[in-house]
Amino acid sequence: MNMPTPPNAPRLIVIGNGMVGHHLIEQLVELGAHRQYAIIVFGEERHPAYDRVHLSEYFSGRDAQSLALSSTDYYAEHGIELRIHDSVTAIDRDANEVVTESGRHPYDRLVLATGSYPFVPPIPGNDREKCLVYRTLDDLDAIREAAEDATTGVVVGGGLLGLEAANALRGLNLDTAVVEFAPRLMPMQVDAEGGALLREKIEALGVQVLTGRATQHIEAGETSFHRMVFQDDKMLETDLIVFSAGIRPRDQLARDCALEIGERGGVVIDDHCLTSDPAILAVGEVALWQESIFGLVAPGYQMAKVAAATLTEGDATFTGADMSTKLKLLGVDVGAIGDAHGERTPGARTFRYLDEIKQEYRKLVVSSDAKKLLGAMLVGDNATYDTLMQYYANGLELPEDPASLILPSSDGAPTLGPDALPETATICSCHNVTKGDICATLDDGALDLASVKGETKASTGCGGCAALLKSVVDHELEARGVEVDQSLCEHFAHTRQELYSIVRVEGIKTFSELIEKHGTSSGHGLGSSSAPQLGCDICKPAVASILAACFNEPITNAAHVPLQDTNDTFMANMQKNGTYSVVPRIPGGEVTPEKLIVLGEVGKKYGLYTKITGGQRVDLFGAQLHQLPDIWGELIEAGFETGHAYGKATRTVKSCVGSTWCRYGVQDSVGMAIHLEERYKGLRSPHKLKFAVSGCTRECAEAQSKDVGVIATENGWNLYICGNGGMRPRHGELFATDLDDEQLIRTIDRFLMFYIRTADRLQRTSVWRENLEGGLDYLKDVVLDDSLGLGDELEAQMQHIIDTYECEWANTLSDPEKLKRFRTFVNDDGPDPDIIATEERGQLRPA
Amino acid sequence: MNTATALKSEVTWQTLCSKADLVAHSGVAAWLASADTQVALLYLPGLAPEVYAVDNHDPFSNANVIARGIVGDIKDEPVIASPIYKQHFRLSDGVCVEDENVRLRTWEVKIEDEQVMIKT
Numbered sequence: 001m002n003m004p005t006p007p008n009a010p011r012l013i014v015i016g017n018g019m020v021g022h023h024l025i026e027q028l029v030e031l032g033a034h035r036q037y038a039i040i041v042f043g044e045e046r047h048p049a050y051d052r053v054h055l056s057e058y059f060s061g062r063d064a065q066s067l068a069l070s071s072t073d074y075y076a077e078h079g080i081e082l083r084i085h086d087s088v089t090a091i092d093r094d095a096n097e098v099v100t101e102s103g104r105h106p107y108d109r110l111v112l113a114t115g116s117y118p119f120v121p122p123i124p125g126n127d128r129e130k131c132l133v134y135r136t137l138d139d140l141d142a143i144r145e146a147a148e149d150a151t152t153g154v155v156v157g158g159g160l161l162g163l164e165a166a167n168a169l170r171g172l173n174l175d176t177a178v179v180e181f182a183p184r185l186m187p188m189q190v191d192a193e194g195g196a197l198l199r200e201k202i203e204a205l206g207v208q209v210l211t212g213r214a215t216q217h218i219e220a221g222e223t224s225f226h227r228m229v230f231q232d233d234k235m236l237e238t239d240l241i242v243f244s245a246g247i248r249p250r251d252q253l254a255r256d257c258a259l260e261i262g263e264r265g266g267v268v269i270d271d272h273c274l275t276s277d278p279a280i281l282a283v284g285e286v287a288l289w290q291e292s293i294f295g296l297v298a299p300g301y302q303m304a305k306v307a308a309a310t311l312t313e314g315d316a317t318f319t320g321a322d323m324s325t326k327l328k329l330l331g332v333d334v335g336a337i338g339d340a341h342g343e344r345t346p347g348a349r350t351f352r353y354l355d356e357i358k359q360e361y362r363k364l365v366v367s368s369d370a371k372k373l374l375g376a377m378l379v380g381d382n383a384t385y386d387t388l389m390q391y392y393a394n395g396l397e398l399p400e401d402p403a404s405l406i407l408p409s410s411d412g413a414p415t416l417g418p419d420a421l422p423e424t425a426t427i428c429s430c431h432n433v434t435k436g437d438i439c440a441t442l443d444d445g446a447l448d449l450a451s452v453k454g455e456t457k458a459s460t461g462c463g464g465c466a467a468l469l470k471s472v473v474d475h476e477l478e479a480r481g482v483e484v485d486q487s488l489c490e491h492f493a494h495t496r497q498e499l500y501s502i503v504r505v506e507g508i509k510t511f512s513e514l515i516e517k518h519g520t521s522s523g524h525g526l527g528s529s530s531a532p533q534l535g536c537d538i539c540k541p542a543v544a545s546i547l548a549a550c551f552n553e554p555i556t557n558a559a560h561v562p563l564q565d566t567n568d569t570f571m572a573n574m575q576k577n578g579t580y581s582v583v584p585r586i587p588g589g590e591v592t593p594e595k596l597i598v599l600g601e602v603g604k605k606y607g608l609y610t611k612i613t614g615g616q617r618v619d620l621f622g623a624q625l626h627q628l629p630d631i632w633g634e635l636i637e638a639g640f641e642t643g644h645a646y647g648k649a650t651r652t653v654k655s656c657v658g659s660t661w662c663r664y665g666v667q668d669s670v671g672m673a674i675h676l677e678e679r680y681k682g683l684r685s686p687h688k689l690k691f692a693v694s695g696c697t698r699e700c701a702e703a704q705s706k707d708v709g710v711i712a713t714e715n716g717w718n719l720y721i722c723g724n725g726g727m728r729p730r731h732g733e734l735f736a737t738d739l740d741d742e743q744l745i746r747t748i749d750r751f752l753m754f755y756i757r758t759a760d761r762l763q764r765t766s767v768w769r770e771n772l773e774g775g776l777d778y779l780k781d782v783v784l785d786d787s788l789g790l791g792d793e794l795e796a797q798m799q800h801i802i803d804t805y806e807c808e809w810a811n812t813l814s815d816p817e818k819l820k821r822f823r824t825f826v827n828d829d830g831p832d833p834d835i836i837a838t839e840e841r842g843q844l845r846p847a
Numbered sequence: 848m849n850t851a852t853a854l855k856s857e858v859t860w861q862t863l864c865s866k867a868d869l870v871a872h873s874g875v876a877a878w879l880a881s882a883d884t885q886v887a888l889l890y891l892p893g894l895a896p897e898v899y900a901v902d903n904h905d906p907f908s909n910a911n912v913i914a915r916g917i918v919g920d921i922k923d924e925p926v927i928a929s930p931i932y933k934q935h936f937r938l939s940d941g942v943c944v945e946d947e948n949v950r951l952r953t954w955e956v957k958i959e960d961e962q963v964m965i966k967t
Contacts, residue, residue, distance in 0.1 A: 534925060561873060566930035574930055576908060578908075821875070825885065
């Protein structure tokens with residue numbers, strides 16, 4: 001991969017390693033330009049490029065590493081020199097050199113990606129201690145430090161960034177207020193009615209909103225650190241002030257070397273992102289194109305793509321960017337499309353819909369003949385955004401009654417089908433993928449959504465287009481005559497989800513009944529006989545899992561035994577030589593010395609190889625089939641239960657030692673881990689389930705790599721979901737914050753049951769989540785807001801599983817008929833003569 | 848089963864275990880002393896034949912585990928899936944579905960007077 005750059009290659013320097021600067025590098029690598037140029041990137045911050053869009057999550061559990069946009073090796077792997085924490089102080093255009101704190105570096109081509117800085121209004125007192133800005137991770141560290149002995153915080157600026165900053169202050173548990181100079185919040189995006197609704201919703205979250213307030217000066221407070229004095233001499237006291245009142249281009253380097261600068265700042269660029277010096281390009285928020293600065297990431301990415309083409313003799317041009325935005329600020333949906341205020345086109349007409357009960361506001365701006373959508377505004381619900389955006393971006397003719405697009409959809413509002421979209425319709429705006437691009441990929445042989453995503457990168461940015469992308473791909477595949485076969489196996493023409501519904505709705509409790517009623521060839525079975533089909537090693541365990549999740553009858557019952565994989569049948573893990581390993585449950589990894597001694601004694605007595613597992617328990621290897629009942633007899637006698645290490649089921653809940661012992665712990669993580677493990681033990685699901693509970697943000701239990709991860713906060717628990725370790729590591733996503741014990745349990749109940757209902761066979765939560773239409777927002781709607789009205793049912797189902805839990809080994813040991821299976825030979829008491837062990841490091845292992 | 852076969856078989860059939868030792872729709876292992884080997888007995892009540900005997904030894908993993916696999920059918924042929932690497936073997940002739948060059952030995956078996964008889 002790392003092809004050496006030829007000696008004497010032209011030198012390309014990129015100043016700035018923010019989101020756009022990083023995207024430029026990715027684009028250059030994609031074009032192979034890293035083999036054409038010797039590339040050096042200078043970044044002023046301590047961190048390599050990170051996701052500034054999700055910055056406020058830094059206070060709700062994410063760290064710098066998880067916000068990073070690439071792996072630490074990405075630059076080195078492609079032979080690109082990344083010099084972070086190295087500020088460029090000047091550009092010497094006569095010598096073609098940039099000057100940094102570390103020295104002088106010659107360039108042949110130079111790209112300015114220096115971004116912007118936060119605008120701090122010229123208010124006397126704005127330089128006081130604890131007057132901060134919100135832009136970088138270092139800014140956030142400073143805010144966190146200042147918040148340590150603060151109880152209140154004020155954000156100056158009620159625009160997009162201001163509300164993001166307010167969210168961050170809430171994340172620090174400060175009583176938060178927003179002060180906006182304009183008469184309403186987000187004046188750029190919403191009108192007076194939308195602003196009023198937005199205000200109402202944000203105030204309901206406990207954030208104080210002051211609009212139409214101009215701060216005159218800031219002075220020392222009486223009850224708090226600061227006092228802000230407004231134009232009408234009213235005052236507000238607060239411990240901490242964050243300015244987030246807009247951005248300004250960071251164009252000082254360009255000014256100092258006399259590049260052309262716009263009247264109100266910004267480095268002037270042409271359609272190829274070239275500045276007034278053709279050796280120098282500019283991209284992102286520092287660049288001024290046709291008198292406009294673009295303060296969003298998507299236009300910055302487009303510029304990066306154009307600049308990469310310009311640097312490699314390509315001919316892409318930047319032709320402006322749409323500033324439509326879809327946001328969730330403080331949990332409130334806000335969307336603005338095109339000319340949302342209806343100010344730019346004479347004769348524009350509007351439709352408005354306002355629901356003060358549900359707190360939703362939608363507005364359409366249409367052409368005077370009501371045929372074209374010029375703009376739209378949404379507050380409270382962004383569900384119609386994607387459809388409206390397609391009408392707007394593609395100039396599609398509106399339906400006869402445009403109002404139907406924003407009225408409540410009970411009467412089946414017209415949805416825009418994928419066939420109505422033109423080839424030029426942009427599906428993914430992050431990566432600028434059109435419907436035409438997707439069709440081209442399909443024409444080149446891609447046969448499913450995953451390969452389309454891989455080829456085009458569509459839906460791998462913000463993910464907002466996932467549902468639209470899937471419908472386009474499905475529609476186009478269908479149009480090409482590709483039938484997407486969703487059958488589980490040759491015995492069932494159903495998906496796992498469909499079988500699950502059938503089992504529940506019809507109350508089918510056995511595999512034989514299910515295959516008889518719903519199998520592919522119910523009626524004509526094997527050969528000429530009329531016997532039913534048998535099923536196979538795909539459908540049998542899948543149905544066994546469904547039955548267990550619905551009815552939770554012991555898997556050891558005669559009707560269920562033949563369905564199980566060998567590990568479930570014998571309730572132990574088969575190893576490569578046919579022996580088994582035994583893993584008793586040790587909830588939360590907490591074990592008494594007495595029980596630990598029993599494990600040692602059992603291991604010793606049966607000659608078992610003993611190893612500590614990653615899930616904080618003990619694995620005893622090398623037991624033959626006929627030894628399992630004796631071993632379990634002793635373990636159960638000592639108070640152990642089966643650990644389900646063999647099942648697609650709840651495995652372990654890992655924990656750190658928590659507040660009981662640890663000087664940093666803020667909650668009893670072990671207690672919660674044991675509680676969770678006792679609650680969900682025995683739960684069977686499409687795949688294994690791993691949990692962890694950490695007692696503080698240091699995260700020693702590695703909860704973010706689990707299906708369900710819980711991290712203690714001062715106020716309760718943060719819940720992370722759908723993480724994974726193993727072959728395809730995935731960070732868990734923050735799902736809910738500061739839950740109390742009861743809320744945490746209810747949320748996990750619903751989440752797990754929803755996963756069990758809707759996942760494919762052998763699909764871990766991480767993959768399920770990535771394929772879930774609507775993504776994390778949809779999952780939050782279902783689980784946290786109960787948008788499907790399923791909450792009670794999911795909880796009741798989980799309660800049924802919990803109420804019917806029984807240790808499968810105890811169940812087996814009490815039934816001589818079930819024990820009969822645990823014989824190495826049914827007609828001989830001897831062991832398997834082919835199993836030979838040898839000694840290594842003081843223990844037995846397979847020879 | 849015709850009379851000629853039955854007569855001939857009386858000479859070579861031997862009792863392996865009782866019918867009660869079998870597990871319906873699944874397998875158990877039995878020691879076949881006369882051949883110094885182990886066989887997997889698969890019991891499919893309702894089918895004809897209703898008992899099959901194949902090698903318990905899995906040629907892919909070299910472990911004696913076939914009896915502990917899942918019984919099923921592929922394209923209307925009864926098969927057993929190895930529990931280790933999941934290859935399927937046809938019960939009728941022992942041939943591996945994924946690799947026809949590999950096969951398990953098979954034995955004729957029958958149930959008589961609640962006893963499982965194997966032909967050697």
